[in-house]
Amino acid sequence: SQQIILASRPNGMPDASTFRLEDKQRPELKAGEVVVKPTHFSVDPYMRGRMNDAKSYIPPFQVGEPLSGGAVAEVTDSKADGFAPRDVVTGNLPWATEAVVPANGLKKIDTKLAPASYYLGILGMPGLTAYFGLLDIGKPQPGETVVVSGAAGAVGIVVGQIAKIQGCRVVGIAGSDDKVAMLTEQFGFDAVVNYKTAPDLTKAIADACPDGVDIYFDNVGGEVSDAVIANINFHARIPLCGQIAFYNTTDVPVGPRIQPMLLTRSVLMKGFIVGDYKERFSEGVRQLAAWVSEGKLRYTETTVKGFDKLPEALLGLFSGQNTGKMIVEV
Ligand code: NDP
Numbered sequence: 001s002q003q004i005i006l007a008s009r010p011n012g013m014p015d016a017s018t019f020r021l022e023d024k025q026r027p028e029l030k031a032g033e034v035v036v037k038p039t040h041f042s043v044d045p046y047m048r049g050r051m052n053d054a055k056s057y058i059p060p061f062q063v064g065e066p067l068s069g070g071a072v073a074e075v076t077d078s079k080a081d082g083f084a085p086r087d088v089v090t091g092n093l094p095w096a097t098e099a100v101v102p103a104n105g106l107k108k109i110d111t112k113l114a115p116a117s118y119y120l121g122i123l124g125m126p127g128l129t130a131y132f133g134l135l136d137i138g139k140p141q142p143g144e145t146v147v148v149s150g151a152a153g154a155v156g157i158v159v160g161q162i163a164k165i166q167g168c169r170v171v172g173i174a175g176s177d178d179k180v181a182m183l184t185e186q187f188g189f190d191a192v193v194n195y196k197t198a199p200d201l202t203k204a205i206a207d208a209c210p211d212g213v214d215i216y217f218d219n220v221g222g223e224v225s226d227a228v229i230a231n232i233n234f235h236a237r238i239p240l241c242g243q244i245a246f247y248n249t250t251d252v253p254v255g256p257r258i259q260p261m262l263l264t265r266s267v268l269m270k271g272f273i274v275g276d277y278k279e280r281f282s283e284g285v286r287q288l289a290a291w292v293s294e295g296k297l298r299y300t301e302t303t304v305k306g307f308d309k310l311p312e313a314l315l316g317l318f319s320g321q322n323t324g325k326m327i328v329e330v
Helices: 046-050 116-120 125-138 156-165 177-186 201-208 222-229 259-264 274-293 307-319
Strands: 002-006 019-023 033-042 068-078 088-094 099-102 145-149 169-174 191-194 213-217 232-240 268-271 301-305 325-329
Touching (some): 002 307, 019 307, 033 088, 033 116, 046 307, 068 116, 125 156, 125 213, 125 232, 145 156, 156 274, 169 177, 191 201, 201 222, 222 232, 232 259
Parallel strands (some): 145 169, 145 213, 169 191, 213 232, 232 268
Antiparallel strands (some): 002 019, 033 068, 033 099, 068 088
Protein backbone atom coordinates (compact mmCIF):
# COMPACT_ATOMS: atom_id res chain seq x y z
CA SER A 1 0.00 0.00 0.00
CA GLN A 2 0.97 3.67 -0.13
CA GLN A 3 1.07 6.51 2.37
CA ILE A 4 1.77 10.26 2.30
CA ILE A 5 4.14 11.53 4.96
CA LEU A 6 5.11 14.98 6.19
CA ALA A 7 8.56 15.24 4.56
CA SER A 8 9.44 18.63 6.07
CA ARG A 9 7.74 21.39 8.03
CA PRO A 10 6.64 24.27 5.78
CA ASN A 11 7.55 27.88 6.39
CA GLY A 12 4.62 29.80 4.94
CA MET A 13 2.67 28.09 2.14
CA PRO A 14 3.43 24.33 1.90
CA ASP A 15 4.73 23.03 -1.46
CA ALA A 16 5.76 19.72 -3.07
CA SER A 17 8.75 19.37 -0.70
CA THR A 18 6.35 19.31 2.28
CA PHE A 19 4.90 15.90 1.32
CA ARG A 20 6.26 12.51 0.18
CA LEU A 21 4.40 9.51 -1.25
CA GLU A 22 5.90 6.24 -0.01
CA ASP A 23 5.29 2.50 -0.23
CA LYS A 24 4.39 0.83 3.01
CA GLN A 25 4.19 -2.71 4.41
CA ARG A 26 1.01 -3.56 6.26
CA PRO A 27 1.64 -4.48 9.93
CA GLU A 28 0.11 -7.60 11.49
CA LEU A 29 -3.55 -7.35 12.59
CA LYS A 30 -3.91 -7.65 16.38
CA ALA A 31 -6.90 -8.12 18.70
CA GLY A 32 -9.14 -5.04 18.81
CA GLU A 33 -7.94 -3.82 15.42
CA VAL A 34 -9.35 -3.71 11.90
CA VAL A 35 -7.88 -3.33 8.43
CA VAL A 36 -9.48 -0.42 6.56
CA LYS A 37 -9.31 0.84 2.99
CA PRO A 38 -10.28 4.54 2.84
CA THR A 39 -12.68 5.57 0.08
CA HIS A 40 -12.97 9.30 0.91
CA PHE A 41 -10.61 11.66 2.70
CA SER A 42 -11.50 15.05 4.12
CA VAL A 43 -8.96 17.85 3.74
CA ASP A 44 -9.47 20.70 6.22
CA PRO A 45 -7.80 24.06 6.87
CA TYR A 46 -6.81 23.09 10.45
CA MET A 47 -4.37 20.53 9.01
CA ARG A 48 -2.05 23.40 8.11
CA GLY A 49 -1.68 24.25 11.81
CA ARG A 50 -0.73 20.65 12.59
CA MET A 51 2.26 20.97 10.22
CA ASN A 52 3.86 23.49 12.60
CA ASP A 53 5.81 22.27 15.59
CA ALA A 54 3.55 24.15 17.98
CA LYS A 55 1.44 23.25 20.97
CA SER A 56 -2.28 23.50 20.19
CA TYR A 57 -5.57 21.77 20.94
CA ILE A 58 -4.36 18.90 18.75
CA PRO A 59 -0.75 17.61 18.59
CA PRO A 60 1.42 18.44 15.55
CA PHE A 61 2.07 15.99 12.69
CA GLN A 62 5.52 14.43 13.00
CA VAL A 63 8.12 14.68 10.23
CA GLY A 64 8.56 11.25 8.61
CA GLU A 65 5.11 10.10 9.76
CA PRO A 66 1.93 10.02 7.67
CA LEU A 67 -0.48 12.92 7.87
CA SER A 68 -3.95 11.98 9.03
CA GLY A 69 -7.47 13.30 9.02
CA GLY A 70 -11.16 12.55 8.77
CA ALA A 71 -11.94 9.72 6.36
CA VAL A 72 -14.56 7.19 5.35
CA ALA A 73 -13.27 3.65 4.85
CA GLU A 74 -14.37 0.11 4.19
CA VAL A 75 -13.37 -2.58 6.67
CA THR A 76 -11.57 -5.41 4.85
CA ASP A 77 -10.50 -7.55 7.83
CA SER A 78 -11.31 -7.46 11.56
CA LYS A 79 -10.18 -8.79 14.91
CA ALA A 80 -12.53 -6.41 16.74
CA ASP A 81 -15.95 -7.18 18.14
CA GLY A 82 -18.77 -5.53 16.24
CA PHE A 83 -16.75 -4.86 13.05
CA ALA A 84 -16.82 -7.06 9.98
CA PRO A 85 -15.59 -6.87 6.40
CA ARG A 86 -17.70 -4.54 4.20
CA ASP A 87 -18.70 -2.34 7.15
CA VAL A 88 -18.34 1.34 6.25
CA VAL A 89 -16.76 3.43 8.98
CA THR A 90 -15.60 6.95 9.66
CA GLY A 91 -12.76 8.11 11.86
CA ASN A 92 -9.41 9.82 11.95
CA LEU A 93 -7.19 7.79 9.61
CA PRO A 94 -3.63 8.05 8.34
CA TRP A 95 -3.15 9.23 4.77
CA ALA A 96 -2.65 5.68 3.49
CA THR A 97 -4.42 3.49 0.94
CA GLU A 98 -4.73 0.81 3.62
CA ALA A 99 -4.26 0.92 7.40
CA VAL A 100 -4.45 -1.25 10.48
CA VAL A 101 -6.12 0.77 13.22
CA PRO A 102 -7.80 0.26 16.61
CA ALA A 103 -11.54 -0.20 16.12
CA ASN A 104 -12.46 1.88 19.16
CA GLY A 105 -11.77 5.15 17.26
CA LEU A 106 -14.14 4.21 14.43
CA LYS A 107 -17.86 4.73 13.96
CA LYS A 108 -20.03 2.71 11.60
CA ILE A 109 -22.08 4.81 9.18
CA ASP A 110 -25.16 4.13 7.09
CA THR A 111 -24.53 5.06 3.45
CA LYS A 112 -28.19 4.42 2.62
CA LEU A 113 -29.19 7.45 4.74
CA ALA A 114 -26.69 9.83 3.13
CA PRO A 115 -23.74 9.57 0.72
CA ALA A 116 -20.50 8.48 2.46
CA SER A 117 -18.80 11.84 1.94
CA TYR A 118 -21.61 13.69 3.78
CA TYR A 119 -20.26 12.18 7.02
CA LEU A 120 -17.12 14.27 6.42
CA GLY A 121 -19.09 17.43 5.67
CA ILE A 122 -22.62 18.41 6.52
CA LEU A 123 -23.19 15.44 8.86
CA GLY A 124 -19.61 15.57 10.17
CA MET A 125 -17.15 18.01 11.66
CA PRO A 126 -17.89 21.05 9.42
CA GLY A 127 -21.69 20.71 9.80
CA LEU A 128 -21.40 20.45 13.58
CA THR A 129 -19.08 23.47 13.62
CA ALA A 130 -21.70 25.53 11.80
CA TYR A 131 -24.53 24.24 13.99
CA PHE A 132 -22.98 24.85 17.41
CA GLY A 133 -21.04 27.99 16.53
CA LEU A 134 -24.07 29.74 15.06
CA LEU A 135 -26.77 28.54 17.46
CA ASP A 136 -24.87 28.34 20.74
CA ILE A 137 -22.63 31.41 20.41
CA GLY A 138 -24.45 33.45 17.75
CA LYS A 139 -27.93 32.88 19.24
CA PRO A 140 -29.71 34.14 16.10
CA GLN A 141 -33.10 35.83 16.48
CA PRO A 142 -35.66 36.21 13.66
CA GLY A 143 -35.08 39.38 11.66
CA GLU A 144 -31.43 39.75 12.66
CA THR A 145 -28.69 40.13 10.07
CA VAL A 146 -26.07 37.36 9.97
CA VAL A 147 -22.84 37.79 8.00
CA VAL A 148 -20.68 34.74 7.32
CA SER A 149 -17.20 34.82 5.76
CA GLY A 150 -15.85 31.81 3.88
CA ALA A 151 -19.51 31.54 2.90
CA ALA A 152 -19.15 29.08 0.02
CA GLY A 153 -17.01 26.63 2.00
CA ALA A 154 -17.86 23.52 4.00
CA VAL A 155 -18.78 25.38 7.20
CA GLY A 156 -20.00 28.67 5.73
CA ILE A 157 -22.59 27.21 3.38
CA VAL A 158 -24.22 25.44 6.34
CA VAL A 159 -24.05 28.52 8.60
CA GLY A 160 -25.91 30.61 6.03
CA GLN A 161 -28.69 28.08 5.56
CA ILE A 162 -29.18 27.48 9.30
CA ALA A 163 -29.39 31.25 9.76
CA LYS A 164 -32.13 31.34 7.10
CA ILE A 165 -33.98 28.53 8.93
CA GLN A 166 -33.83 30.76 12.04
CA GLY A 167 -35.50 33.60 10.11
CA CYS A 168 -32.47 35.84 9.68
CA ARG A 169 -31.28 38.01 6.81
CA VAL A 170 -28.10 36.29 5.55
CA VAL A 171 -25.16 37.94 3.86
CA GLY A 172 -22.20 35.87 2.66
CA ILE A 173 -18.65 36.85 1.78
CA ALA A 174 -16.86 34.72 -0.82
CA GLY A 175 -13.99 34.90 -3.28
CA SER A 176 -15.47 34.48 -6.78
CA ASP A 177 -18.47 35.59 -8.83
CA ASP A 178 -19.42 31.94 -9.40
CA LYS A 179 -19.60 31.41 -5.64
CA VAL A 180 -21.65 34.60 -5.24
CA ALA A 181 -24.14 33.43 -7.89
CA MET A 182 -24.39 29.93 -6.43
CA LEU A 183 -25.06 31.14 -2.86
CA THR A 184 -27.75 33.60 -3.89
CA GLU A 185 -29.42 31.46 -6.57
CA GLN A 186 -29.20 27.99 -5.01
CA PHE A 187 -28.65 28.41 -1.27
CA GLY A 188 -31.03 31.22 -0.37
CA PHE A 189 -28.48 33.84 0.73
CA ASP A 190 -30.03 37.33 0.64
CA ALA A 191 -26.82 38.94 -0.60
CA VAL A 192 -23.20 37.90 -1.14
CA VAL A 193 -20.15 40.14 -1.44
CA ASN A 194 -17.07 39.14 -3.47
CA TYR A 195 -14.23 40.24 -1.17
CA LYS A 196 -11.66 40.00 -3.96
CA THR A 197 -13.37 42.45 -6.32
CA ALA A 198 -15.38 44.83 -4.09
CA PRO A 199 -13.71 48.25 -4.50
CA ASP A 200 -14.56 49.20 -0.90
CA LEU A 201 -15.36 46.15 1.21
CA THR A 202 -16.62 48.09 4.25
CA LYS A 203 -19.08 49.95 2.05
CA ALA A 204 -20.10 46.81 0.16
CA ILE A 205 -21.00 45.16 3.48
CA ALA A 206 -22.81 48.29 4.67
CA ASP A 207 -24.87 48.27 1.43
CA ALA A 208 -25.68 44.56 1.88
CA CYS A 209 -26.60 45.07 5.56
CA PRO A 210 -28.84 48.18 5.78
CA ASP A 211 -29.63 47.38 9.44
CA GLY A 212 -26.03 46.60 10.39
CA VAL A 213 -24.56 43.24 11.45
CA ASP A 214 -26.01 41.39 14.46
CA ILE A 215 -23.99 38.18 14.09
CA TYR A 216 -20.67 37.76 12.31
CA PHE A 217 -19.64 34.11 11.89
CA ASP A 218 -15.92 34.54 11.22
CA ASN A 219 -14.17 31.83 9.19
CA VAL A 220 -11.35 33.93 7.77
CA GLY A 221 -10.12 36.91 9.85
CA GLY A 222 -7.86 39.62 8.38
CA GLU A 223 -9.14 42.46 6.25
CA VAL A 224 -12.48 40.76 5.60
CA SER A 225 -13.17 40.80 9.33
CA ASP A 226 -12.02 44.41 9.67
CA ALA A 227 -14.65 45.38 7.08
CA VAL A 228 -17.46 43.40 8.74
CA ILE A 229 -16.64 44.66 12.23
CA ALA A 230 -16.74 48.24 10.94
CA ASN A 231 -20.48 47.55 10.45
CA ILE A 232 -21.13 45.70 13.70
CA ASN A 233 -24.23 46.47 15.77
CA PHE A 234 -24.67 47.09 19.50
CA HIS A 235 -24.77 43.73 21.36
CA ALA A 236 -23.64 41.76 18.29
CA ARG A 237 -22.18 38.26 18.65
CA ILE A 238 -19.10 36.97 16.81
CA PRO A 239 -18.53 33.19 16.80
CA LEU A 240 -14.80 33.09 16.06
CA CYS A 241 -14.49 29.90 14.05
CA GLY A 242 -11.45 30.24 11.78
CA GLN A 243 -8.69 32.62 10.69
CA ILE A 244 -7.65 31.06 7.39
CA ALA A 245 -6.21 34.37 6.14
CA PHE A 246 -3.37 33.84 8.63
CA TYR A 247 -2.68 30.08 8.41
CA ASN A 248 0.16 30.46 5.88
CA THR A 249 1.51 33.86 6.86
CA THR A 250 4.89 34.02 8.54
CA ASP A 251 4.23 37.36 10.23
CA VAL A 252 0.68 38.02 11.38
CA PRO A 253 -0.22 41.69 11.15
CA VAL A 254 -1.32 42.95 14.54
CA GLY A 255 -2.70 46.23 15.76
CA PRO A 256 -5.65 47.82 17.53
CA ARG A 257 -7.86 47.62 14.47
CA ILE A 258 -11.13 46.12 15.70
CA GLN A 259 -11.09 46.27 19.47
CA PRO A 260 -12.57 49.78 19.87
CA MET A 261 -15.67 48.69 17.94
CA LEU A 262 -16.04 45.55 20.02
CA LEU A 263 -15.76 47.54 23.22
CA THR A 264 -17.96 50.53 22.47
CA ARG A 265 -20.70 48.39 20.93
CA SER A 266 -20.69 45.79 23.73
CA VAL A 267 -19.94 42.97 21.28
CA LEU A 268 -19.39 39.37 22.35
CA MET A 269 -16.57 37.65 20.41
CA LYS A 270 -15.99 34.03 21.40
CA GLY A 271 -13.54 31.52 19.98
CA PHE A 272 -14.52 27.87 19.96
CA ILE A 273 -13.42 24.43 18.83
CA VAL A 274 -16.13 22.05 17.63
CA GLY A 275 -14.79 19.49 20.11
CA ASP A 276 -16.08 21.77 22.90
CA TYR A 277 -19.50 20.35 22.00
CA LYS A 278 -18.55 16.64 21.95
CA GLU A 279 -21.28 15.74 24.45
CA ARG A 280 -23.91 17.21 22.11
CA PHE A 281 -22.66 15.79 18.77
CA SER A 282 -25.52 13.29 18.47
CA GLU A 283 -28.08 16.09 18.96
CA GLY A 284 -26.32 18.13 16.25
CA VAL A 285 -26.12 15.27 13.75
CA ARG A 286 -29.78 14.38 14.36
CA GLN A 287 -30.93 17.96 13.66
CA LEU A 288 -28.66 18.41 10.63
CA ALA A 289 -29.83 15.07 9.17
CA ALA A 290 -33.46 16.04 9.75
CA TRP A 291 -33.00 19.37 7.94
CA VAL A 292 -31.23 17.57 5.07
CA SER A 293 -34.05 15.02 4.71
CA GLU A 294 -36.70 17.77 4.90
CA GLY A 295 -34.91 19.58 2.06
CA LYS A 296 -34.20 22.63 4.27
CA LEU A 297 -30.43 22.17 4.16
CA ARG A 298 -28.64 21.59 0.87
CA TYR A 299 -25.03 20.76 0.31
CA THR A 300 -22.37 20.74 -2.35
CA GLU A 301 -18.89 19.29 -2.62
CA THR A 302 -15.76 19.56 -4.70
CA THR A 303 -14.38 16.08 -5.34
CA VAL A 304 -10.75 15.53 -6.30
CA LYS A 305 -10.01 12.01 -7.54
CA GLY A 306 -6.87 10.05 -6.60
CA PHE A 307 -5.06 9.28 -3.34
CA ASP A 308 -1.92 11.05 -4.57
CA LYS A 309 -3.94 14.28 -4.99
CA LEU A 310 -4.40 14.74 -1.22
CA PRO A 311 -1.66 17.41 -0.86
CA GLU A 312 -2.92 19.32 -3.90
CA ALA A 313 -6.49 19.25 -2.58
CA LEU A 314 -5.41 20.45 0.86
CA LEU A 315 -3.44 23.35 -0.62
CA GLY A 316 -6.42 24.15 -2.86
CA LEU A 317 -8.36 25.24 0.24
CA PHE A 318 -6.00 28.19 0.63
CA SER A 319 -6.69 29.48 -2.88
CA GLY A 320 -10.44 28.86 -2.84
CA GLN A 321 -10.39 25.91 -5.30
CA ASN A 322 -13.33 24.34 -3.47
CA THR A 323 -17.03 25.08 -3.48
CA GLY A 324 -18.60 23.45 -0.46
CA LYS A 325 -16.68 20.60 1.15
CA MET A 326 -13.34 19.57 -0.38
CA ILE A 327 -13.26 15.76 -0.62
CA VAL A 328 -10.60 13.44 -2.02
CA GLU A 329 -12.01 10.24 -3.47
CA VAL A 330 -9.49 7.41 -3.46
P1 NDP B 1 -13.64 25.87 3.43
O1 NDP B 1 -14.37 24.77 2.78
O2 NDP B 1 -14.36 27.16 3.70
O3 NDP B 1 -12.33 26.16 2.57
C1 NDP B 1 -11.55 27.27 2.80
C2 NDP B 1 -12.08 28.52 2.02
O4 NDP B 1 -11.54 29.66 2.63
C3 NDP B 1 -11.62 28.57 0.58
O5 NDP B 1 -12.49 27.88 -0.28
C4 NDP B 1 -11.57 30.06 0.30
O6 NDP B 1 -12.80 30.50 -0.27
C5 NDP B 1 -11.43 30.70 1.69
N1 NDP B 1 -10.12 31.35 1.86
C6 NDP B 1 -8.90 30.80 1.67
N2 NDP B 1 -7.93 31.70 1.95
C7 NDP B 1 -8.57 32.85 2.32
C8 NDP B 1 -8.13 34.15 2.73
N3 NDP B 1 -6.83 34.44 2.80
N4 NDP B 1 -9.06 35.08 3.03
C9 NDP B 1 -10.37 34.80 2.93
N5 NDP B 1 -10.86 33.60 2.56
C10 NDP B 1 -9.97 32.63 2.27
O7 NDP B 1 -13.05 25.38 4.81
P2 NDP B 1 -13.93 24.93 6.07
O8 NDP B 1 -15.34 25.28 5.85
O9 NDP B 1 -13.59 23.54 6.40
O10 NDP B 1 -13.34 25.86 7.24
C11 NDP B 1 -13.67 27.24 7.28
C12 NDP B 1 -12.98 27.89 8.47
O11 NDP B 1 -13.47 27.31 9.67
C13 NDP B 1 -11.47 27.67 8.48
O12 NDP B 1 -10.84 28.85 8.97
C14 NDP B 1 -11.28 26.54 9.45
O13 NDP B 1 -10.01 26.53 10.04
C15 NDP B 1 -12.39 26.81 10.44
N6 NDP B 1 -12.88 25.66 11.17
C16 NDP B 1 -12.94 25.75 12.54
C17 NDP B 1 -13.44 24.73 13.29
C18 NDP B 1 -13.53 24.91 14.76
O14 NDP B 1 -13.76 23.93 15.48
N7 NDP B 1 -13.40 26.12 15.28
C19 NDP B 1 -13.86 23.46 12.66
C20 NDP B 1 -13.84 23.48 11.22
C21 NDP B 1 -13.34 24.54 10.51
P3 NDP B 1 -12.91 31.86 -1.15
O15 NDP B 1 -12.95 31.43 -2.57
O16 NDP B 1 -14.18 32.45 -0.67
O17 NDP B 1 -11.69 32.70 -0.83
